Amino acid sequence: xxxxxxxxxxxxxxxxxxxxxxxxxxxxxxxxxxxxxxxxxxxxxxxxxxxxxxxxxxxxxxxxxxxxxxxxxxxxxxxxxxxxxxxxxxxxxxxxxxxxxxxxxxxxxxxxxxxxxxxxxxxxxxxxxxxxxxxxxxxxxxxxxxxxxxxxxxxxxxxxxxxxxxxxxxxxxxxxxxxxxxxxxxxxxxxxxxxxxx
Amino acid sequence: xxxxxxxxxxxxxxxxxxxxxxxxxxxxxxxxxxxxxxxxxxxxxxxxxxxxxxxxxxxxxxxxxxxxxxxxxxxxxxxxxxxxxxxxxxxxxxxxxxxxxxxxxxxxxxxxxxxxxxxxxxxxxxxxxxxxxxxxxxxxxxxxxxxxxxxxxxxxxxxxxxxxxxxxxxxxxxxxxxxxxxxxxxxxxxxxxxxxxxxxxxxxxxxxxxxxxxxxxxxxxxxxxxxxxxxxxxxxxxxxxxxxxxxxxxxxxxxxxxxxxxxxxxxxxxxxxxxxxxxxxxxxxxxxxxxxxxxxxxxxxxxxxxxxxxxxxxxxxxxxxxxxxxxx
Numbered sequence: 001x002x003x004x005x006x007x008x009x010x011x012x013x014x015x016x017x018x019x020x021x022x023x024x025x026x027x028x029x030x031x032x033x034x035x036x037x038x039x040x041x042x043x044x045x046x047x048x049x050x051x052x053x054x055x056x057x058x059x060x061x062x063x064x065x066x067x068x069x070x071x072x073x074x075x076x077x078x079x080x081x082x083x084x085x086x087x088x089x090x091x092x093x094x095x096x097x098x099x100x101x102x103x104x105x106x107x108x109x110x111x112x113x114x115x116x117x118x119x120x121x122x123x124x125x126x127x128x129x130x131x132x133x134x135x136x137x138x139x140x141x142x143x144x145x146x147x148x149x150x151x152x153x154x155x156x157x158x159x160x161x162x163x164x165x166x167x168x169x170x171x172x173x174x175x176x177x178x179x180x181x182x183x184x185x186x187x188x189x190x191x192x193x194x195x196x197x198x
Numbered sequence: 199x200x201x202x203x204x205x206x207x208x209x210x211x212x213x214x215x216x217x218x219x220x221x222x223x224x225x226x227x228x229x230x231x232x233x234x235x236x237x238x239x240x241x242x243x244x245x246x247x248x249x250x251x252x253x254x255x256x257x258x259x260x261x262x263x264x265x266x267x268x269x270x271x272x273x274x275x276x277x278x279x280x281x282x283x284x285x286x287x288x289x290x291x292x293x294x295x296x297x298x299x300x301x302x303x304x305x306x307x308x309x310x311x312x313x314x315x316x317x318x319x320x321x322x323x324x325x326x327x328x329x330x331x332x333x334x335x336x337x338x339x340x341x342x343x344x345x346x347x348x349x350x351x352x353x354x355x356x357x358x359x360x361x362x363x364x365x366x367x368x369x370x371x372x373x374x375x376x377x378x379x380x381x382x383x384x385x386x387x388x389x390x391x392x393x394x395x396x397x398x399x400x401x402x403x404x405x406x407x408x409x410x411x412x413x414x415x416x417x418x419x420x421x422x423x424x425x426x427x428x429x430x431x432x433x434x435x436x437x438x439x440x441x442x443x444x445x446x447x448x449x450x451x452x453x454x455x456x457x458x459x460x461x462x463x464x465x466x467x468x469x470x471x472x473x474x475x476x477x478x479x480x481x482x483x484x485x486x487x488x489x490x491x492x493x494x495x496x497x498x499x500x501x502x503x504x505x506x507x508x509x510x511x512x513x514x515x516x517x518x519x520x521x522x523x524x525x526x
Contacts, residue, residue: 015240020233028228032220046224053228054235058321059292061239079291082499083448132214144217151211179207186210 004140005069012060022141028053030070030137031077037130038081052077070138135186143178150175235321242295242320283310284347285326285334289449292322294336315344319355325449331362332370335449349373358387358446360469361402376425377409385472386417387446398422400438400472439472439520447471452496460511461486468522471500478525482513486524489513 011019031049039045055076056063063072136144142164149155149163161171220228287309296303298315311317311326318341325335328347336342340355350357351373359370361384372379372388376395379388384402388395397406397417404417410428417423420438424431450470455463464486468475477483489511495503504515504522516523 012236013240020236024229024232028225028232029217029219032224033218036218042218042221043224046220046228049220050224050228050231053232054321055292057232057235057239059239060236061242062293078499079448083445128210129214132210133217136211136214136217147207147211148216151208152216182207182211 006065008069009060009063009065012057024053026141027070027073031073033133033137034074034077035081037134048077048080051080051083055080131189132186135182135189138185138189139178139181143174143181146171146175146178147182238320239293242293282313282347284313284344285311285328287311287324288327288333288451289325290322291324291449292320294319294322294324311344313344313346317342317344323445323449325451328370333360333362333450334358334370335360335446337445345373352388352390354390356387356389356445358385358443358449360385360446375409376406378407380405380407385469387443394424394426396422396424398436398442400443401469437472437520443472447500452494452498455491455493455495455507457490457492459487460489460491460507460513463491463507464515464522464524467500467503471517471522473517473520473522476521476523478523482525486513 008019008023012023028049031052032045035045035048035052036042039048052073056073063069067075136147139147146160146164149160155163157168157172157175160175161168164171164174166174287305287307290305290307294305295318296305296309296311296315297318298312303309303315305324317324317336319336319338321338323335323337325333327333334350335358337356337358340357341353342355342357343351343353345351348369349371357372359372359381361370361381369380374388374390374395375393379386379397382403382405384404385400386398386402386404387400388397390396397404399417399419399421401419404421406415406417406423406425407413408415408425413430415423415430415432420434420436422433422436447470453463453466461483464475467473477486491507491510493510495506498506500517504517507513508515514523514525
């Protein structure tokens, strides 16, 4: 378990209300997307994510930290999916997404350095979009949000700093780290050869 | 990081577009449910203080349960028997709580459960084994007491029973507010909420004996009986697979397939999922008894199990309309 996960779990177990907000705000949207990638019904995906969070909170004392918190939550979400899908749904049950691969999961957890970049330019665009979104979800908070604010909403560093309650310099540094983490994570997810920057 | 890499990150994120977000209503609902689960978990950390308040919060439902227990104990007016081990834990999901005489008993896989124990699954679920063959599974929000090696009392929630098949000599009576439910080699579930008791049979036969008028009703595969007071609603031809049974199937311990024949795996799967099995030819059925499986299916859901087994054996496996089709 990484330091951030450990602290968050400890705060939750102490009854810290802000920890609950942090936990919910970070993981509910991620679990929703995790479920949504496997389900066509957005409301069902919300229910599944909700069920997984409730299970997690119910059994938080038993969480030993053998996997990252998000990985554990994804496992609970998968169980919730299995339990809810009464009629067999091959699309949901057997879809093998990149994030299901244990090697990829391990790699995502450790965010180990890997010198390769900008892969899969020729790959299927839908798959590529999915890999990007999965990579954003696996980034430590608040990297995924910062990248979206910067590149999709085109917020300035000052605006991002204001939103984060940090200095512009600290926010710039955070953005740099977010880009690097995204690059590494996405490269691992996409399984690209180490070809160097392009 | 180079400017080019920076640009490629920007291009990729723009290509993906904004990630999906849950609806405001879904978020509000999930936040409320999660917060309840969190507060419940925190309260469990200080059980002695919690129990009084929680029992108060249960209100009428608990009062009904207490009345039921009182009725059941008072009816015989005998000293409670010495506790004996009646079952053991097979699968735990979440943190069900067991207590005996007001003392909380820690639960792990293989924990023994003795007569007189009360089990509350709260947000979790649990599978247990009685004797050597009978599997009992408890869904979320279930409260039961273990009365004896062949009897439990369902106070609230849902229980699923798999007796181990027609040839298994196991018996279990389930006492409910409506009366007693007993079985003859079967799979079924019993649900209790307040004064409503519902029994639904997946396979085999079940006998329900009303507490109110001693009326006996036998149920067979696909039947369901709802009893509320003196009102009976009987249904026939219900599905034996699908969403109503999924929770129980999800609690089933995974079959250890190492060196087992394909036919055995298929028989286990259809029983757990309430399916029927159809081989495309007799020859394939014979072959299925010869093909040996290796490895493990731990952590896989049904679709993934079928996909993997199909891949390694070369036998096509497909579930359609409640049937597992084997072969073309």
